[in-house]
Amino acid sequence: IFPLDTIPCLLSPWSEWSDCSVTCGKGMRTRQRMLKSAAELGDCNEELEQAEKCMLPECPIDCELTEWSQWSECNTSCGKGHMIRTRMIKIEPQFGGTACPETVQRTKCRLRKCLRGPGMEKRRWKEAR
Numbered sequence: 001i002f003p004l005d006t007i008p009c010l011l012s013p014w015s016e017w018s019d020c021s022v023t024c025g026k027g028m029r030t031r032q033r034m035l036k037s038a039a040e041l042g043d044c045n046e047e048l049e050q051a052e053k054c055m056l057p058e059c060p061i062d063c064e065l066t067e068w069s070q071w072s073e074c075n076t077s078c079g080k081g082h083m084i085r086t087r088m089i090k091i092e093p094q095f096g097g098t099a100c101p102e103t104v105q106r107t108k109c110r111l112r113k114c115l116r117g118p119g120m121e122k123r124r125w126k127e128a129r
Contacts, residue, residue: 009046010035010036025059026053033049058095059095063091065089071085071107078111081109086104
């Protein structure tokens, strides 16, 4: 018969590893075992739980954009034209994240009617030069 302080711990086998604590990226998983001998038979210093890191495929990263800029000036000084506004991509999508929507928008603008008359074409041509 052994003295009381030399009774070995009786432990159950380790359980299966738990699922990873995350659905994507880096997480943790654990497993346990149980003490089968009565606690009063002596101290048992064996570990009853283990944890380890687990790695799943990277989490999707969605596209991120800045706010829209102000609308530009109308691109003509008279008649029909257009204005544009833009926004920049802050974060490109990765690992199946949502794609970036449009970064440029265009809209019509209409200013006063252009004057037509004799000599107007010559005057415009001089201004362009």
